[in-house]
Every structure is written in C-alpha cells, then in structure tokens.
Amino acid sequence: MRQATSPARSWTPMAATAPASSRARAMGNVLVTGISSGIGAALAQALLRRGHRVCGLSRRLPDAALAGHPSLHAISADLTDFALVAPAIRQLCDRAGIAGFDTVFANAGTFGPPPARAERVAAQDFMAVLALNAGGVKATLDACLSLPQRPRQVIASASISGQRQRAGMLSYATSKAALNALMMTYQIENPDIFFLPLGLCNVATPLGQVTIQAGPELPELYALRQRAGQPGYVVTPDERAAHILAVLDHARGLEPGRFREIRDLLKSIPDPLQQKVISDDQ
Numbered sequence: 001m002r003q004a005t006s007p008a009r010s011w012t013p014m015a016a017t018a019p020a021s022s023r024a025r026a027m028g029n030v031l032v033t034g035i036s037s038g039i040g041a042a043l044a045q046a047l048l049r050r051g052h053r054v055c056g057l058s059r060r061l062p063d064a065a066l067a068g069h070p071s072l073h074a075i076s077a078d079l080t081d082f083a084l085v086a087p088a089i090r091q092l093c094d095r096a097g098i099a100g101f102d103t104v105f106a107n108a109g110t111f112g113p114p115p116a117r118a119e120r121v122a123a124q125d126f127m128a129v130l131a132l133n134a135g136g137v138k139a140t141l142d143a144c145l146s147l148p149q150r151p152r153q154v155i156a157s158a159s160i161s162g163q164r165q166r167a168g169m170l171s172y173a174t175s176k177a178a179l180n181a182l183m184m185t186y187q188i189e190n191p192d193i194f195f196l197p198l199g200l201c202n203v204a205t206p207l208g209q210v211t212i213q214a215g216p217e218l219p220e221l222y223a224l225r226q227r228a229g230q231p232g233y234v235v236t237p238d239e240r241a242a243h244i245l246a247v248l249d250h251a252r253g254l255e256p257g258r259f260r261e262i263r264d265l266l267k268s269i270p271d272p273l274q275q276k277v278i279s280d281d282q
Helices: 021-026 038-049 082-096 123-145 171-190 205-210 219-226 237-248 262-266 272-276
Strands: 029-033 055-058 072-076 103-106 151-157 196-197
Touching: 021 205, 029 038, 029 082, 029 123, 038 237, 055 082, 072 082, 072 219, 082 123, 103 123, 123 151, 123 171, 151 171, 151 237, 171 196
Parallel strands: 029 055, 029 103, 055 072, 103 151, 151 196
Antiparallel strands: none
C-alpha cells in the first residue's frame, strides 16, 4: 500500500526544469479534457504548435480543423458517465501508441444554469455541476493513474469561486471548492506527481458568459457583469492558453496541490501577455 505523505514544500513545473531549447518537448504526451471548445480547444492548438502529441476527451468532438491534425487524437465521451471514462482514456492511448500521459489538463467543466439564489437551484442541477466539475476530474485522474505510465503533472481548471463564494454561484462555487480539496488529497497520496488547481479568472467562453448573466438582485455578480466590458478584463481562450503554458514554462517553487490564481503567477514571469491581466479583486 502506498504510504500517504505530506506534499513537498515546493515544486518547479516540468516544463520549467528544461533548458529553453527543449521546453517544447518537456510536456510530451498530453491529455486535455473539454477539448471541443473554449480553453480546451485553445490549449490543444497551442500544444500542437509546440510539437506535442495531444489526446482529447469531451462530449463533442473538436471542429474539423483541429480534429484533422495528425498529432491529435480525440474521442467523444461524457465524463459524468464514470464507468466509461477509463475505457475511453485507454482507447486514446491505444490510438496514440502511448503508455500514458506526461501532462494532464483536467479542463472540462460547467457553470450549470444561470446564477440564482441557492434556494432556487434545483438539487438535480446542483448535483449535475458537481458530477462534471469534481466527479469527472476524479474519474479522469483515476483512469490516468491506472495506466502503465503515470502522469508527472496534473493541471485542473479551478476558480477563485472555490475559495471566495458569491451569492448566485452555489453549484459552481461548491464544485470548485470540492475540486481544490480533491486535488490536494490526490497530491498528498501521490507525492511523485505535481497537482496544480489553477484559477483561470475571466475568459470569453460559454461558461464565462453564463457567469455574467446575473441581474441586480445579485449585486456582486452584477458588478462583475459591468466590469466585463472593460478592455482587457476578459481575455480570449487563446490568450489564456498562452498564459497557462507560460506558467508551466517559467513558474518555479509552487507548492504542490495548492490553489493558485493565474494572474498572480503571471506577475512574476516574463510573459508579454500578462499586461492584459487586470489586477483587481475579481
């Protein structure tokens, strides 16, 4: 039985340990969930441009331009159908001719129905959000940990909502708090792997659009809706994908398993896109 231990004091992401000339190869074989659109699709495109082999899992297949890339292997699968996740991931490995993944991006997620007061959220809608945002990540991790080659790093699309709750965000905030706890628990039990729940802030995706649908009865979210119109406050999926890879290229000394916000990390790395990230209290 694996001895559970506390996570190491700090960790340098795998890409940052390689010299600049070899960083493009450092992440090797990569799994991205939620690859059909938004950040997942943008990440896949950025990784493919760097020369990685990318495997993708999502309910819908990516568009033809992405799906036709010779280094991309994608399968349609519902991550909330937990019994089918491991077979789908094994099928991806077989298609790609690999024993496992160096890097896993657990990106698939949902906000659920538009923002509403907690007592107005149906229990089945609440559980559906948890099923994907936490249960889908667990099913993905369990499948990857069972492969002949274990991942060396796992990055999950997290949110500050998991630590700082707002009225109107019951399902999403609860699911992201569960995700943070899940990632830290897996970190403690698997100290050979680097787990990073990474808060991605405001991105122009379908999920992000749902977040800003709140009316004045939810003052904090309504204020966010007003701020979303400010230049640079909301970034594109392509910009955020570049930010994520810049963090993995340059960030050092991260505490394994601990939630971090990407805009905080961008302040300390040489990435020109960091100028698009606005420092505020969102």
